Amino acid sequence: MRFEGKVYRPWIEANSVLIQTTLGCSINTCTFCNMFRDKKFQIRELDDILKDIEDSRRHYRHVESIFLVDGNVMAVRTEFLLTILNKITQIFPEIENISLYAGFNDLRRKSVADLKALKAAGLTMVYTGLESGDPLVLEHIQKGMTADHAREGMARAKAAGIRVLASFIFGLGGKERSRAHIEATTALVNELEPEAIAPMVLALQPGTELEQEVARGEFTLATPLQVLEEEKYLLENLGEFDCYYWGDHGNNIAPMRGSLQQWRGQFLRRIEHEIATNPITKENIIQTFAW
Numbered sequence: 001m002r003f004e005g006k007v008y009r010p011w012i013e014a015n016s017v018l019i020q021t022t023l024g025c026s027i028n029t030c031t032f033c034n035m036f037r038d039k040k041f042q043i044r045e046l047d048d049i050l051k052d053i054e055d056s057r058r059h060y061r062h063v064e065s066i067f068l069v070d071g072n073v074m075a076v077r078t079e080f081l082l083t084i085l086n087k088i089t090q091i092f093p094e095i096e097n098i099s100l101y102a103g104f105n106d107l108r109r110k111s112v113a114d115l116k117a118l119k120a121a122g123l124t125m126v127y128t129g130l131e132s133g134d135p136l137v138l139e140h141i142q143k144g145m146t147a148d149h150a151r152e153g154m155a156r157a158k159a160a161g162i163r164v165l166a167s168f169i170f171g172l173g174g175k176e177r178s179r180a181h182i183e184a185t186t187a188l189v190n191e192l193e194p195e196a197i198a199p200m201v202l203a204l205q206p207g208t209e210l211e212q213e214v215a216r217g218e219f220t221l222a223t224p225l226q227v228l229e230e231e232k233y234l235l236e237n238l239g240e241f242d243c244y245y246w247g248d249h250g251n252n253i254a255p256m257r258g259s260l261q262q263w264r265g266q267f268l269r270r271i272e273h274e275i276a277t278n279p280i281t282k283e284n285i286i287q288t289f290a291w
Contacts, residue, residue, distance in 0.1 A: 002052065005039045008291065009067050010127050010198070012165070012246055013099065016065040017056050021049055021084060025071030027103060029142045030131075031209035032172065032202065035291065036071050043076055050087050057091050065097040074102030074126060078114040085121035095122065102126035104153030105145055115160030125163040125195075128153070133188030134181045137173050141210070147188050154192040163195040165246070170230045171202035171222035171286065178222045182230040186237045193241040197260075199234065200249035201227055203288035225281040228253055232271045235264055251288040253280060 003020050024039030056063070066088055089095055107126070132138055133147055157164050166189065173181025189197060204211045213219035238260060245267065248255035254274045256267055275281060
């Protein structure tokens with residue numbers, strides 16, 4: 001099997017077989033991210049992808065989950081993706097989950113018929129970077145996405161029956177827009193009602209525009225207390241829709257995960273305990289680690 005450059009997958013997919021379908025990210029302008037700055041976005045040769053799937057069968061006797069990398073695989077044309085999905089289900093008849101990275105813009109650019117075809121071919125979940133619901137934050141990070149784009153993309157995914165995990169970032173509004181960021185993000189998540197969410201704490205990535213803004217004093221990082229208060233607000237104000245809470249990213253102050261509706265009370269008590277007792281709340285800068 002062949003991989004080019006650095007390869008990223010969600011921590012949730014730690015036990016999945018990885019098949020590199022694209023190189024890099026079709027956006028690659030986000031000011032906080034350096035994941036794919038070493039690559040120019042391109043689609044791998046189909047024959048190479050199919051051969052990697054066949055080679056994987058020789059390495060693994062039983063595969064239940066496959067994740068397609070790199071960034072924004074959903075940007076690939078539907079017929080191309082269908083060929084890959086059909087190959088996977090042919091080679092791995094035991095497969096239960098096939099997932100990939102997809103921007104909300106990628107979802108809204110597909111027709112519902114296309115997305116239903118992908119679902120029928122085996123696609124079960126897409127991982128999307130929501131990042132924030134605050135229009136000023138979204139503009140600042142140069143995501144190339146608006147809240148309306150997210151609404152449209154989510155509506156199409158739901159119509160097709162494809163589950164969505166939406167990730168977003170505590171502290172992305174910095175010290176000044178902490179409250180506005182979490183209020184707008186929570187409100188948008190309540191509209192979207194994704195099947196899963198993965199909130200994580202902002203980490204400055206080396207060489208990014210955001211790191212340079214911090215160095216120039218143009219962006220002030222949120223404090224650990226603000227980050228905890230953002231998570232508290234989120235847990236207090238999320239709706240009653242069914243959702244799995246993947247709040248156990250390595251940079252989170254109080255890592256925890258589980259069914260939101262089942263564990264919300266315990267999650268809230270954990271955050272309130274951290275706010276009341278954790279010495280980190282007295283610090284001005286949160287210490288996080290690059291991806």
